[in-house]
Every structure is written in structure tokens, then in C-alpha cells.
Amino acid sequence: MGCSQHEGEAQMPDVLSDAYFCQMRDAARTRVPKKRFAHMKGVAKTAEELARAYGVDPARARLAGILHDWDKGLDNDQIRCKVKELGIEDEVSSWVVANMPQVVHGPTAAAELAREHPEIPADVLSAIWKHTIASSEMTELDKIIYIADALEPGRSFDEVGDLRAMMGVASLDELYLEVYRFWIQTLIGMGGLLHPDTLAIWNALIYPEAHERLLRYEKRCKERKA
Numbered sequence: 238m239g240c241s242q243h244e245g246e247a248q249m250p251d252v253l254s255d256a257y258f259c260q261m262r263d264a265a266r267t268r269v270p271k272k273r274f275a276h277m278k279g280v281a282k283t284a285e286e287l288a289r290a291y292g293v294d295p296a297r298a299r300l301a302g303i304l305h306d307w308d309k310g311l312d313n314d315q316i317r318c319k320v321k322e323l324g325i326e327d328e329v330s331s332w333v334v335a336n337m338p339q340v341v342h343g344p345t346a347a348a349e350l351a352r353e354h355p356e357i358p359a360d361v362l363s364a365i366w367k368h369t370i371a372s373s374e375m376t377e378l379d380k381i382i383y384i385a386d387a388l389e390p391g392r393s394f395d396e397v398g399d400l401r402a403m404m405g406v407a408s409l410d411e412l413y414l415e416v417y418r419f420w421i422q423t424l425i426g427m428g429g430l431l432h433p434d435t436l437a438i439w440n441a442l443i444y445p446e447a448h449e450r451l452l453r454y455e456k457r458c459k460e461r462k463a
Contacts, residue, residue: 269310329344361378
């Protein structure tokens with residue numbers, strides 16, 4: 238893939254083209270520190286590799302990868318203010334915004350990109366939104382960005398080699414489960430806060446029948462209220 242200056246200055250190209258990727262990559266470069274930008278490039282590269290391995294559109298994966306930390310340059314108060322500015326208070330936990338605002342940089346990034354760049358596909362925005370907190374409803378692209386964020390070349394934690402060895406060998410669901418398990422264990426080991434949805438997401442991963450039962454129950458409740 239070539240990213241020439243001429244491409245970056247051209248009229249807005251197709252959203253999944255090399256030229257558009259380069260344009261958004263250069264925009265991302267101005268928003269975060271150098272080390273963070275290197276991580277974002279690593280995630281884009283790894284996401285593209287994962288997408289090719291698992292039959293997902295690599296252009297969508299690399300675009301989500303380069304943009305996933307769009308708001309990572311913001312401090313805690315800036316994140317909190319942005320939640321209000323973007324009007325997404327009802328879509329994120331107020332407890333999380335108050336106590337662990339950095340995990341909300343995914344939702345704020347997705348919301349701002351949707352507003353400022355409406356041409357970006359909804360599935361790309363979904364992957365950006367979910368890359369920090371995940372969800373009990375993850376698409377293949379969502380999972381790829383979540384995994385790539387953990388396994389890009391700049392990561393050096395002890396288990397990363399074993400997890401990388403699973404890429405393209407294990408199923409996407411198996412790899413996602415192991416990466417999710419790793420982050421939970423790491424956060425608990427560090428004495429860190431867990432997002433309120435983490436337990437529900439974990440339970441849905443290891444016991445999907447329970448999640449389906451919950452969805453049916455919620456549907457019946459809504460039908461009774463209607």
C-alpha cells in the first residue's frame with residue numbers, strides 16, 4: 238500500500254481505498270503522542286492480517302485499527318466533557334465516566350467520527366466503539382479490533398507470544414475468548430477496576446445459552462409493556 242502526499246491531497250476517495258486510509262492515518266497522527274500513534278499503526282497492521290486470516294474485509298479492519306485510539310490523547314476531564322458534548326450520556330455508564338473515563342475513549346471516538354466523517358461505515362464505527370469495553374454482541378470485525386489492540390507488534394507482555402501463535406490457527410471466537418480472559422486476569426491481578434458489564438460479557442462468552450435466555454426474557458418483558 239502506498240501513501241503518497243499526492244494521495245492525501247486528492248479529492249475525498251472511496252472510504253475503503255488506500256488514499257482514504259492514508260488521509261485518516263495522517264489525521265490521527267496529529268491527535269496523539271508518537272508512541273500512541275505507533276500503537277495505532279500496529280493495530281491497523283495486525284487487524285488487516287487477522288481479517289485476511291478470518292475472511293473479514295481487510296480494508297475495514299485496517300481503517301478501524303488506525304482510528305481506534307482517535308481520542309486516546311484526551312485526559313480524564315476532556316473525556317468526561319466530550320461525553321456530554323457528543324450527547325452520548327445515555328449510551329455509556331455514568332459510573333464508568335466518573336470512575337474510569339479512559340475506557341470511554343472508544344465510544345467518544347466512534348461518536349465524533351460518525352459526526353465529523355459520516356462516510357465511515359457503521360461496522361467500522363462499531364469496532365471502534367467496542368474496542369475498550371467489548372460487548373456481549375460482537376461482530377467478527379469487532380473481535381478483530383479487540384484482538385489486534387492486544388496483540389499488535391508493540392505489545393510485550395509475557396503471554397503475548399502464546400496468544401499470537403493462535404492467530405489464524407484457532408478460530409476467531411477461541412482467540413477472542415483467550416484475549417478477553419487475559420485482560421480480565423491482568424486487571425484483577427493489578428487490582429484495577431472492572432467495567433460493570435465485564436462479568437455479563439464473560440458469562441455470555443463461556444455460556445452463550447444463558448445469554449440467549451436473557452435476550453428472550455428481555456424481549457418478553459418489552460412485549461408485555463407494549
